[in-house]
Amino acid sequence: MEENMEENMEENVEENVEENKEENMEENMEENVEEVVVMEAQIKCLQAEVAALQQQQQQNDRNTREPCRGRMQDALRYVCGPRGGGAGGAGGAGGAGVLSRLREELQEMERDLNTQTEMNGIRLSSCSSKTLRCSGSRLQQICLTGCCSEISFQVEFSLSELQEAQRSERTISDLNVVMDGSDLHDLSSFLSGVEESRDLLLLFRTLRRFSERCDDRRRAFQHFQEKYPAVVSLPGGCRSEVMTLHHPQLPGCVLLVHWSVEVSRGGGVTPKIDLLTKIPERALQTDSSGAAGGAADAFQSLLRILGAEAAVESLVRAVSA
Structure with missing residues (x-):
């Protein structure tokens, strides 16, 4: 009796286990089916959104290209002018005419630029x-x-x-x-x-x-140096502001012509020329007439009477005599 009862209990337990397994499998399958349905619905929504975005992008491209194409055609029509009869020889002649006109306009602009320069x-x-x-x-x-x-x-x-x-x-x-x-x-x-x-x-x-005033000074300095090489020297080059004058027989005695070009804040351009002297103390003691001390003022008087280049020319000749 006891053995039969044990066998019956084991059989009942096994049957319950099998039934539970089947029930769990059915529930899992139902849940999976529901998830698949939800995912398919989401995929369809995403596909619809992608299609709508693609259509909107295409419409935007058309809206962008058409005005640009229209403006380009207007520009070409303006440059080329109205076209004549056939598309063959007439079109080639029209293109050659456009290139010829553009070439003439370019040459005229280059001439104007050279003239202005x-x-x-x-x-x-x-x-x-x-x-x-x-x-x-x-x-x-x-x-x-x-x-x-x-x-x-x-x-x-x-x-x-x-x-x-x-x-x-x-x-x-x-x-x-x-x-x-x-x-x-x-x-x-x-x-x-x-x-x-x-x-x-x-x-x-x-x-x-x-x-222009700086070029005038350069030309003057260069002219005096070439004409009086024994007296005139340009320590800073012909574009500098200073020209020195010295006589070979008077060592230590130097005259400096300082030629600057002043520009005011309002745009006024004014050349300014000054004479500076560098004379040894011993020579100044022997200058009883005071000619060396009054050289700068005398040079300014020459400037007012003769002008810049003529005054400098007279000074150079006096030093070289």
């Missing part, structure tokens, strides 16, 4: 511009580099243009001028004033006048 002495080597647009206005950041005679310059400024109805107003701001050359200490005050006033016309006009 000869007139004002300013040569531009590069010009860069960056345009920034905002509501109702346009801002250009411009950088110019070039030279005027022996002076190299770089000019940076901002040009803003405000459009109002049928008129536009341009203003210059953030002007910065950098120069490289000799005698620039005479320009320091002027450049500070120009950067404050932002007067580009005054800048280039004064730079041309200053360079």
Whole structure:
């Protein structure tokens, strides 16, 4: 009896275990099916969103390309003009005509540029511009580099243009001028004033006048050195401000012609020539007439009567006599 009871209990336990396994498997399968259904629904939603985004992107591309294509066609139509009859020979002739007109315009611009360069002495080597647009206005950041005679310059400024109805107003701001050359200490005050006033016309006009006066001094110094090599010397070169005069038979006695070009803050350019003397004390003691002491004032009188080059010429001849 006991053995039969034990066997029946074991069989019941095994049957319960099997039934529990089957129930768990069915529940897991139902849960998995539900998850698959949810994931499929999410995938379909994502696919629909991707398709909508792709369609919107294509529409945006069309909206961007069509205005650009229209503007390009308008520009070509403006350059080429109305086309004639056939597309063959007439089209080729029209293209050749356009190139010919453009070549003539380019040559004319080059001639104008050369003429302007000869007139004002300013040569531009590069010009860069960056345009920034905002509501109702346009801002250009411009950088110019070039030279005027022996002076190299770089000019940076901002040009803003405000459009109002049928008129536009341009203003210059953030002007910065950098120069490289000799005698620039005479320009320091002027450049500070120009950067404050932002007067580009005054800048280039004064730079041309200053360079012309410096070239006049260079030519004069070079002329006197070549004509009177035994008396005239240029320690700093022909572009320096100082020319020395000394007679071989008067050692220690030196006259210095200091020729500067002053530029006022308002752009006035004025040559200034002074005579400085370097004479030994012993020679001054023998100068009973005081000629050495009055040499500077006498030279200023010559300048007022004869002008710069003629006064310097008279001084050189007096020293070399």
